[in-house]
Amino acid sequence: MTDLFDPITVGTISLDHRMVMPPHSGGRGALLGRDVQFERFCAYWVQRVEAGVQWVGGAPTFVRNPLVPGFEPTGVGAMADGTFRQSGYVERLAEYSRRLHTAGGWSTVQMVLQGGLPTAPSATLSGHRDHQVPHALDLDEMSWLVREYGESAALAADGDADVIELHANHDDVLQWFLSPRTNRRTDAYGGSPENRRRLLREVVEAIRARIARPITVGLRLCVDEMIEGGYGLEECQQLLAAFTAEGTVDYFSLDVGNNWGAPSYVAPNTYGPAQWAALCAEAGTATDLPILYAGRVGDVATARQVIADGHADLVGVVRALIAEPRLLELAKQGEEGNARPCIGVQDCLSRRVVEHLPFACAVNPHVGREHEGPLPRVEQARSILVIGGGPAGTEVAALAAERGHRVQLWERDDHLGGQLAVAARARMNAPYADWIGWQARRLDALGVEVRFGVDADETAVLEEGTDVVVVATGASPRLPDADGLDQPHVLTAVDVLQGAGVGHRVVVIAEDDRPVPLAVADHLAGAGHAVTVVHGSPDPSPLTNKYTIGGILARLDAEGGRLVPHARLVAVDGPTVHLANVYSGRPFQLDDVNTVVLACGAVPRAGLHTALRGRVSSLHLLGDAFAPRRLVAATRQAFALVAGLD
Ligand SMILES: Cc1cc2nc3c(=O)[nH]c(=O)nc-3n(C[C@H](O)[C@H](O)[C@H](O)COP(=O)(O)O)c2cc1C
Numbered sequence: 001m002t003d004l005f006d007p008i009t010v011g012t013i014s015l016d017h018r019m020v021m022p023p024h025s026g027g028r029g030a031l032l033g034r035d036v037q038f039e040r041f042c043a044y045w046v047q048r049v050e051a052g053v054q055w056v057g058g059a060p061t062f063v064r065n066p067l068v069p070g071f072e073p074t075g076v077g078a079m080a081d082g083t084f085r086q087s088g089y090v091e092r093l094a095e096y097s098r099r100l101h102t103a104g105g106w107s108t109v110q111m112v113l114q115g116g117l118p119t120a121p122s123a124t125l126s127g128h129r130d131h132q133v134p135h136a137l138d139l140d141e142m143s144w145l146v147r148e149y150g151e152s153a154a155l156a157a158d159g160d161a162d163v164i165e166l167h168a169n170h171d172d173v174l175q176w177f178l179s180p181r182t183n184r185r186t187d188a189y190g191g192s193p194e195n196r197r198r199l200l201r202e203v204v205e206a207i208r209a210r211i212a213r214p215i216t217v218g219l220r221l222c223v224d225e226m227i228e229g230g231y232g233l234e235e236c237q238q239l240l241a242a243f244t245a246e247g248t249v250d251y252f253s254l255d256v257g258n259n260w261g262a263p264s265y266v267a268p269n270t271y272g273p274a275q276w277a278a279l280c281a282e283a284g285t286a287t288d289l290p291i292l293y294a295g296r297v298g299d300v301a302t303a304r305q306v307i308a309d310g311h312a313d314l315v316g317v318v319r320a321l322i323a324e325p326r327l328l329e330l331a332k333q334g335e336e337g338n339a340r341p342c343i344g345v346q347d348c349l350s351r352r353v354v355e356h357l358p359f360a361c362a363v364n365p366h367v368g369r370e371h372e373g374p375l376p377r378v379e380q381a382r383s384i385l386v387i388g389g390g391p392a393g394t395e396v397a398a399l400a401a402e403r404g405h406r407v408q409l410w411e412r413d414d415h416l417g418g419q420l421a422v423a424a425r426a427r428m429n430a431p432y433a434d435w436i437g438w439q440a441r442r443l444d445a446l447g448v449e450v451r452f453g454v455d456a457d458e459t460a461v462l463e464e465g466t467d468v469v470v471v472a473t474g475a476s477p478r479l480p481d482a483d484g485l486d487q488p489h490v491l492t493a494v495d496v497l498q499g500a501g502v503g504h505r506v507v508v509i510a511e512d513d514r515p516v517p518l519a520v521a522d523h524l525a526g527a528g529h530a531v532t533v534v535h536g537s538p539d540p541s542p543l544t545n546k547y548t549i550g551g552i553l554a555r556l557d558a559e560g561g562r563l564v565p566h567a568r569l570v571a572v573d574g575p576t577v578h579l580a581n582v583y584s585g586r587p588f589q590l591d592d593v594n595t596v597v598l599a600c601g602a603v604p605r606a607g608l609h610t611a612l613r614g615r616v617s618s619l620h621l622l623g624d625a626f627a628p629r630r631l632v633a634a635t636r637q638a639f640a641l642v643a644g645l646d
């Protein structure tokens with residue numbers, strides 16, 4: 001039986017274990033950015049290599065697009081000029097490769113042309129979310145593109161890349177050629193599977209022809225498109241067999257999903273661990289080349305299982321290694337239990353895709369700051385009192401203690417976690433409890449004095465007389481402006497997750513851009529309730545990114561959940577819920593409702609901070625007590641505060 005820690009050779013590279021960190025944008029830097037961004041970029045990847053992950057996929061590198069002058073491409077990764085042709089590309093890549101090599105890793109360049117929106121095999125759509133018809137490439141443009149891939153790969157080789165990976169999945173133009181759904185051509189590049197494979201084959205051959213030295217070339221492919229009109233397992237096997245027979249590639253990196261729907265290739269918690277590893281194994285029967293599987297491998301035990309089951313030769317782990325760069329190292333030391341768990345909140349995606357904020361991780365505020373090194377120990381320890389044991393409070397307390405401060409934390413409840421502990425009761429949020437438990441162990445190991453059952457008031461805080469007071473008292477459920485909310489069958493999302501009785505027919509009123517309303521709806525639907533979600537916003541969950549929402553809505557729909565869009569709650573009158581369209585004002589109603597659940601966000605609980613203002617020299621307010629936001633906001637505020645507490 002093969003083990004995760006058995007060595008393997010892939011083309012020209014050799015590894016002493018089988019965990020890979022596949023390509024992903026992020027690292028909060030840019031290969032071609034300003035010097036500080038480049039340092040960030042390198043530090044992100046080097047830190048993971050130094051912690052034992054020898055093969056890191058690097059960031060996506062965009063191929064130039066054949067566009068008419070002035071066309072401004074949109075969509076994931078759509079770039080007119082691409083990355084390879086930017087001045088300084090080879091020098092920067094060579095320096096990045098040098099640093100990876102010094103750390104003991106391999107340098108990979110993933111070639112991406114994901115902006116399927118401007119160019120495509122046919123003027124058609126790939127899915128149900130983006131509805132901008134692309135330009136269908138003509139034969140001249142395709143020849144140009146094939147040459148461009150070859151020239152670009154040669155530049156990557158000049159930059160000392162060890163691996164060239166072609167991104168032929170995830171809505172890339174290369175996948176669009178492979179897929180019968182998006183490739184409707186009637187020439188030599190469309191129709192039969194062999195014709196649809198032609199462009200990718202020519203691209204691979206152009207790369208081999210342009211790079212004289214030995215180099216590893218791999219294909220990232222979708223095993224099964226899982227969409228009507230797309231290709232499935234059998235055609236994937238044909239692809240693998242054909243490329244294997246031609247001897248032009250060295251490995252296949254396989255996953256399932258697209259970048260807009262269900263399933264998504266960055267699968268949320270609504271899917272199982274390594275859900276498609278067995279399918280990947282079936283695809284792998286068509287080749288004797290190494291197969292890499294990625295998709296919800298969230299811990300070393302799962303990674304081990306994928307390899308032990310023979311489902312893949314290599315296992316790709318992204319989010320768990322974003323959250324815990326030392327995952328592999330800890331496992332080698334027999335300390336995997338100390339690994340900071342990725343809990344699948346998807347803030348690493350949402351921040352960039354939805355809010356256009358820098359890349360970050362909800363549970364690890366050091367992500368994206370690797371180039372700064374750890375927060376330094378302080379020369380003079382200060383006494384710090386943290387009020388509130390939710391995400392912001394626990395993170396402040398832990399980081400401050402790690403810097404050498406003397407920290408105590410007071411919590412009103414008899415456990416840590418605050419509102420996150422409540423949210424963790426929803427079935428799709430179950431992993432949240434892992435991080436709360438990890439935080440508790442971290443505080444314990446750091447010697448932070450945690451006192452439970454303390455309903456802190458200003459007298460007690462002032463009597464304590466600490467140098468610094470941090471108020472992280474969280475938030476309380478917000479109620480909408482509507483009549484009839486004092487009836488017993490009107491509950492908040494918090495009530496429901498804390499176990500309040502709920503009738504069969506439930507209406508969830510969603511006035512929270514975060515995923516909370518859908519998490520509650522999903523939870524109730526899973527428990528057999530007939531759930532209707534009423535939302536006033538254009539989308540049911542505006543802050544949930546497109547990689548995540550499809551999985552949630554698919555399960556909700558399959559379990560009978562229904563959405564009522566663009567409506568607000570006017571009043572609850574016994575079993576009748578009165579609503580109005582938010583745009584036209586048109587009134588309408590839902591009848592025979594047993595329970596109304598208000599998932600309407602939260603209002604800050606900042607009274608203690610107000611009472612202490614001017615009476616404590618170093619007083620701070622953060623997290624939901626300042627303004628309720630995503631989890632990542634709380635941990636990043638904690639980091640920023642502690643970084644300044646010298
Ligand atoms: C923030 C983020 C950015 C990603 N960007 C890319 C990308 O540029 N190219 C790619 O092939 N996959 C990309 N992925 C997908 C990952 O490579 C991986 O397949 C996916 O996250 C599933 O693995 P995991 O469950 O271990 O996270 C990205 C994933 C994340 C979380």
Ligand code: SF4
Nearest residue numbers: 342345346348361362
């Ligand atoms: S933001 Fe969430 S999903 Fe992304 S790596 Fe961090 S914990 Fe995992």
